[in-house]
Amino acid sequence: MTPKPAPPTVFAKPGAKVAAAVAGVEGAGEVLEGLLPGAQVDSVDIEDISGGPWPVPEPAAVALLARTPTDLRRLVSLRAALPAAPRIMVAILETPSWQDTPQVMLSRGLGQRVLREMRVSRLGVSGWLVTTRFARELPAGDVAAAVAKGFTGHHLNAYPLAAAGLGDAALADWRPGDPDAAAGGEPEKSGVPAADLAVRLPGTAWPDDRVPTAARPAWQAATWAAIGAPGGYDRLGSIEIDPGHVPPVDERSVNPRGFLRTPTKGVGEIGARDGRWTAWLEDKELVRFPESGLVTDADVDKLRRLRGLRLAWRPAHTGPITAARVVAGLAAAGVPLIADPPPGWAVAALGEDVLSHIATEPDADDLRREERSVRLRRAALRAHGTTARWNALTAEAGLTPPPDPTVSVVMCTRRADLVAFALDQIARQRGVDLEVVLGLHGVPAGHPAVAAAVAGFDRPITLVEAESWLPFGTVLNQAVARSTGTYVTKWDDDDWYGPDHLADLVLARGYSGADLVGSASEFFYLEQINVTIRRRWTSEVMSDHVAGGTFLISRETFDALGGFRPIPRSVDIELFQALLGAGGCIYRTHGLNFVARRAARGRHTWQEPVGYFLHRAKDQWRGFRPSRLMEPQ
C-alpha cells in the first residue's frame, strides 16, 4: 500500500474548547475569533495569569497570541504556568523586517519526537502563524520556547545566569525568554529549590526560605496615576528608583540588530500622550508603547529609519519606572535619542552612563550619529540588559555571579617589526579577560623586536613558533591549539582596533546568539595615497561574512568545524563557508572599531587594486581618519 500524507487538519473544530494566552495584543478577542472560527475560546492576558490551575481544564487546543517576538518571549518565561494540549498554535502579529521565518525546534527524542504536523504561514503583513499537532498533549510553553528560540541565533534557550524564580506572572518581564524560570517558589519534588534567586512582589512571601529574593513591584504600582491615587503618596516613599528596579531590557530581542547607518527620515519625537509613551514623526504616529513601558523588537524596527528621536522628559505621566524602561529599551537598541538635561528621577533610574550618550542636538553627520548610537547601546545593554540585571541581583544577594567568558586573541605574523604595534592595540582592549597566542611565522621568538614587544606586554601571552614554509592556516591552527579561552578571536598584525573591539564582539555575541561574530569591513586606510575610505556594508545583520581580522568564535565551534583549512590564504572565507554549511550563523556588528591597512601590494596579500576600494567607498577622507570609537592615540 502506498503511504499517503494525512490531509491538513482543522486546528480546532467548531465548539472545541481552546485555552488562549495573550501577550501584548489589544483587542485579542477579535483576533482569536478570526484565527479560531467557531471555537470556544477562553483567553487570559499575560498580566492575569495566575500560578494556579488553568481556568479551562483539558482544552482541545492551546493558542498563544503574541503581538511581537518580544511578547512571545514573555510567555516563554511563564512556560510552567501555561496549559498543555495536543494541538498548539503560536500566532505572532508583527515581526521586525529582518526577522527570519520561524521554526519549531523542540528537544530531540522528546517534544520533537511526538510532533505530527507543523504549519508555518504568513499572518498579515509581517506576522506568522505556527500550528502544531502532537501525538499526545504537550505543554504549550514548550512550543512557545521552541518558536522563540528560532527567532534568535542562540542554539539553546539558556542564560548563563543564576536560575530564576518569578513570584507572579506580572514579573514575567524580569526574565524574558527563559523557559527555565520557575513560576512560584515551591521546591521541586526532589526537595531541590526551584530557583537560585527569585523576584517576588513586595509584601509577598517566598515559600522556600533557602532562596534569596528581591522584591520588585509590578509596573502598575509605580505609575504616576497610582502614585496620585488616594494613599499613593505613601506608596511613593516605598518605590525605589534605581536601575535595579527597572525591568531588564530583553537583550536577545531588543538590541542593535537592524540599525540603519543612513537614516532616510528626519528626527521624530517621543513623549507621554494620554498616559502612554508614543513616538511620532510630524503628524504620523509611529509607535504607541504599552502602558508597562515595554519596548519590543517590532516597535524598534518602526523607528529605524529616523535620524533620531527627540525625547520629552516632561510630562512623564506614565511614572518613572515605565518611562525609564522605554528609554532603556530604545537606548539598548541604539535608537539615537535627543533630549534636554534629564530630571532627577531619570538619572536615578537610568544611570549617568546611559544618559551621557543622549544628545542634546541630533547628529547631522551619519558617522557621528552611529558613533553615538554605539556608545548608547553599549551603556544601556551593560546597565539594563537581562544579563546585567541578573548579575547585579546575584551580587546583591551575596551569590557569586558566573565568570565572564575569556577571550584568546590569536595573531600570526611574519613581520617582527609589527609585533609591538599589534600588541599595543591588544593591550588597550578594555572590558574583556584576554590572553594572546602569538604565532611567529618564520620569525624566531628571540628576534629583538619580538622579545622587546613581548616583554612590554602585561597580559598573558603564549608564543608559538612555526616554520616559514607552513601555510598560514596551519600556523593559525597551531596557535589556536595553544589557546585556553572560551572564545577565540583572530587578529591582524597591521590593522587598527578600537579599545572596545573585543568587548563589543562579546556583547554582540550575547544579544545575537550567532556562532561567529565579527565587524563589518568598512574602514580602510589606503596607505599609498594617504586616504581613509568607508565602504557601504550593512551592519548589525546576520550575514555570510565579516572582516577576516575581527571575528570571534567559541573554541568549541571552531574545533567542531575542524579549524582553519591548511592553506596559505582565504582561510577566513573558508571557515565562514564551512560554518554556514554546517547550519551555523554569522552576525556582523558595527564596523567602527576597525580600520584595515592597505599598504603597497608588495607588503600584503591584497589582490584588489586601490581603485577597487575607491570605487566601493561611500565616504573618503584625506589622511588616517578612523571613527571616534577608535580613540586614536
Added chain:
Amino acid sequence: MTTPRIRHNDYGVLSPPAIGAWRPRLPVSVVIAAYGHQDKLDLTLAALAGQSYPSHLLEVIVVDDGTSPPLRLPEITPERTFLLRTEPGSRGRSNARNTGLRIAEGDVVHWLDADMVTHHDEVEAHMRWHHLADYLVVMGYVRYVESGWPDPATVHTAVSTGNAGRLFDLDASEPHRWIVDLAARTNGMRDAKDTAYRVHITNAASVNARLLRTAGPLETALVLGEDTELGYRLAQHGAAFVLEPAARSWHLGRSMMMREGDQVSRYNRVFVPDRVAHMRWQRTHPRRQYLVPYLEVVVDAEGASYEDTRATVDGVLASSLHDLRVTLVGPWDSLTEDRRSPQYSENLDLLLVHGLYRHDGRVRHVEKLPQSAAPTPYRLHVPPGWVPAADTLKRLVALAAEQGYGLVSVALEETDDVLAARLEHTGAFARAALVRTEGEALEDAVEDVAGTYWLDGATWGFSPATATATTSATAAPAAAAPSPKPRDDTGTEAARLGEENARLRGRVAELEEELRRLRHEASRRRGLFRTGR
C-alpha cells in the same frame, strides 16, 4: 602668524574687529581713474580727506585720463594725494588704473571711481579684512544718488564727523541691486564658490597689492567688463572675495549699467566670456574654442612612446568636453631630425609626437610647464598611455566643480606607488601655495582650502592605450593605414614587437581577470562537490 585658510569662498573663518576698535598697520593706496567731472572729483577727494583710517597709512593716486583742460587737485584732499596723467595713445579706463597701480606703494590697492563720496569709515571697513589675510578682494556697498551735490567743504565736514549718511536722501538712492541680490542668494558670497570673482567691481573694491600684481594688471584690450575679468584672474591666483556692507559710499549719478544695461550686457557677452572660462552659461556651443579654455590637459611626452602619447592626446581631443587645450611637455627645442633617414632620428618618438600635433589649434608644445595653469581654471595631468573615454573629462570636471574639489586624483594602476591622473583647480592650488606652512605638503593645504578626492580610473573611463588601440574610433584610421615600409628593418621591427608586447600584456591582464572569476566560481561550488561525495 599663520594665514587663515578660507575654504572655497567661505570667509566666515575670519573675524574682523569692530570698526574703531583696532589698530591698523597696513598702508593702502586709493587709485582713482578720472575723466572730466572736476566737481565730482573734488567731492571724492574731500570725502577721502575725512577718513577714519590713519592719514599716514593712506595715499591717493588720481590718474587723469586725458581731460581737457586737465584735472587739478582741489583744496581739500588727503595729505598724500598724487595726480598723474595718461599719455595720448595709451588711454582708456584700464590703462589709467594700471598707471596708478604702477606707482602705488600700499599693501592694499583700493579702486575707487572719481564720482564717489565715501563714508568716514569706508577705507577702514575694507582694511580690517586685509589685515586678516593677504589674498582678499573686498567689495563695498554703493548707493546711487541722482542729483543735488553739496560743496566739498560740506562733504568734508559731514564725512569727518561721521555724518556722510546725511548728505543724501537714503530712500531716494538706489542700491547696487545686482550685488544685493547676489549677496542674498549666496550668504554674502560665502557660498558663491567659483562665481565669487564677479564682485570685483572697480568702483569700490580693494585688493591685496601683491596678489593684484601677480594676477594683474587690468586687461587693456577690454573696454568694458575689465574688472570682472581681473576678478576672475584674481580667483585663479587664490583670491577670496569678501562683501562688506559696512564699507559704504555714495555714487554721484547712476552707473552706465543702470542707464544702458541691455546694451552694456550685449557688448560684454561677446568680449568677456572669451577670457572668463567659468562663465559656462555663456559657453554653451559644443565645439567652439575660446581664448582661455576651461581645461588644460597636460601630457608629459618625455620618455613616453609615440604610441602612448598619441593614444592619450587623441583620446583627450575626442572628448565630449571640447573647451580644452592640450599642453605637451617635452624637450621640443632641442629635437633634431635626421634629414636623410628621419625614421632613425634620435628622439624619434618625440619628433613624431611633435609632427603629429604641430598644426592642431588645441595642442601646444612647451619645454617647461608653467607652475600655474592660470588663467585656465582647471588643469588635468594624464600619464601618457592612459586614455579617457569620450565623456570622462566632462564628468570629471563636473564632479570637481559641483563638489568644489581642489584636487581630484584618479587611480590608474599601481606598483608600490599609485599612478594617477590629477585634476587640479587652479585657484585652489594658488591659494594653497599662499597659505601652506613650511614643510607642509601642498596637497594638505589644498585639502583645507578646497578638498581633495580620489576616484577609481576604471570606473571613470580611463583605460590603458593597449586596451583601446583596437577599439578606439580615433585610433582606427591610423591602425588601418598600410605600413609604408617593409618590416625587415630593426626600427619598425622593434616597434612591432613593442606593440605585440603591449597587446600580450593586455591579454595577460584579461586572462588574469578570467582566472580570478573562475577561482571565485570554484570556491562557491566547492560545497557542492563535498556533498556529492
